[in-house]
Amino acid sequence: MANSGNGGIFDLGELRNLIDELGSVSGEEREALLAEMAGENDECDCGDCEGEVLSFPPVELAPTAELACAVPAVPLVRDARRLTEWTGARQVTDEGFLSPGDAREAAETLGLSDDRLRLVWIVAVNAGLLRITGAGASPGPGLPADLMDFWDGVVMDVLDRTDEGLTGSAVADEHLTEMLATIYATSDGITYTALVEGMLQAHEIGCEARAPEMRRLREELPGELDTALDLLAYCGLFERTADSVRLTPLGVWAVRQDLLREGHDAPLLSEVASYAELSAVELVEAMLSGEAPSSAPTLWVERRVPEEAARELIKVAASGTAGQRGVIGTVLEEMGPEAEPAVREALAEPSMWRHAAVWLGVRDLEAPVLNEDDGTWLAVDTLATLLHIPDAQEAMGEFEALEAGEELLRLVDEISRSGHPDAIAVLELLGAHHPDATVAKAARKAAMKARSR
Template structure:
């Protein structure tokens, strides 16, 4: 399910049908229901999108000169240079590799395993340290002037080996990208025990592993993961930190490059620090305009007392537009029970009490029950965020629940009776831009009826 990208508090989903059940189910069930509706942590399953755009905490990179100076000291890079010197000028196989006898000698003389020798050879050739032509192998010019571009290529060579068994652990290879992203998001690194448990959970859920396989993995994965981490330390991505691991400065730089290539939000601290000093209203406007990255609110909240931050946001939302409420709702969803006093105060705000009730219910805190009419109001409030984005027609396509069908037709009929101040505008929007002619016609008819009341 795609996120709207315009700050909507809830994607519609089954909101209208489920909202009135919140008063009768357990807190755990409420959380699951609302998580499904919000859709914020679900990967995109649309045909036009490869996956969800993730937002990562801002990072501080080491100085450029320091990073570049560290590249030659990476064990993998050092061994690639050693292999280039050892190889000199000699013939290669039709596949462009060292002949078997030479490979055995190189591994023995350089102290490399066969698996590492292959990786070192690939890095040396792709990095220009060894030139391979039809005539054989010959020395390249050495390390290039742009060491960071070279380093980026080294990391891409490493990660490209995942499909052929990079680490020796099928589970570690399967979830390596997730592991790198997770550790990137934790500045202080992660303990070894937590990493093992996280990998097991990722495999059980993501790969639907059965009980027997999970029992086996609990026995073998700790040792496999230690070996995998040894390799990643050798490659310059990780370093040991107490009883765990963390990314090296070069690792932080490289993972960020990869995240940016994938289209994720991975800002530098310098890019978002200024947003932490804005008022709530200024932050929201910066989010709506696209000026502020989606990671800016986390830093803004971090610099404030949570209850005070929530209260400041609610004040803006209570008198703001649906677009502002959408952005604010997204920020509030990231806040924990420490913001409860402010959210209880929001129950007195006409435009916010339903959102506050859902916020409280998700956290298994006492909350007012919401009726089906309240669900419709929330659905309209979510759709009304489209009134505040530059290309409403394009954004409309990102709301999964706006696919044509009887459910949407019923919702269209109810929007005009919702009492929401943006109800007619939402119906007009649907009437003008919804691709299903039946839905568009029903929306125009409902808008005319609502205007005549």
């Protein structure tokens, strides 16, 4: 489902499947279909997901002064300063590196491998610790006053080296960004075994690796990853225990900077803590307006008993608008079976029982069977969230299932016969804003039919 940032509940294409199929299936087939509707089995192959905005749990950073004091102690930074002192004023190659003889001497003196020496040199030069001119290399002014900006540049230099073989593991280099983001999202760290399995899965899916390659990697990756983690610990990003890996405080700071640079939602705990104290109505309105970051609902739920939180949300949804039901549906999807009693009570609510039935069904809990009319009603309710979004036309473009085609034209016709109170408003919205002239015309015609009824 396209992420509109305003919490729609279902993918309209999957609702189309519901309309066509849900009334005629039962048992395991029905459960599988419901799971697909809820997105539990979705795997995007569109190739555009690299631009998707991701949301990460809020983090609490160490005090800036404490972080700054830790920068000079990072082994990579320490060695960059040692290399600067050793180099002094010295001739360099046309590529701006030490001559082969000097490089061997530096590596022996500083106790560095050739690969690490090159990384240390790059960091020293890019950070201004060493200056390269036509006359050769010479010491720069030393560490700058803004150590956190300096540290940010060091980490960028490190991450930029993945294309040239940073860690010694092609798989680790290929998926380093994913690995950092995954560990960032797990404040308690991740076990070494889980990290290996996650890297294997990411490589198998993301790179479409075949069975022979995966068999080889299962044997080789643990050792490769062990070496890679040592390098990343040397760079100040990771700290390891006997069986787990986590980001250092400097690593958390640096990864968050990189996530923010890429446009992802990576809030501080202090930025979202206030949302945990809101009432359900206030939270929903903050989400609808776009004021609340996407991580706010998770924190709100964590601070409450799940059943009570679900009941509070459902009360708002039962008497609220489709827009409110949309964002509430997003929050409810974060809850597990412990919220079942409250969701089951929602089966008695006219505007919520279909949503509740789907919620129960995807969790393998007993739920009413939905028919084609119910599917159309859900489709209208999902589209009606656009009526409550400030820029509906822009948000409409993010609903991939609204792309022109026979499927959408059929859905438009069925909406005109729906008993949903927002059916005509949805058709008018499509008629006024859908970029495809055929769809817009069909929606206006369907709205006229619906009004005449």
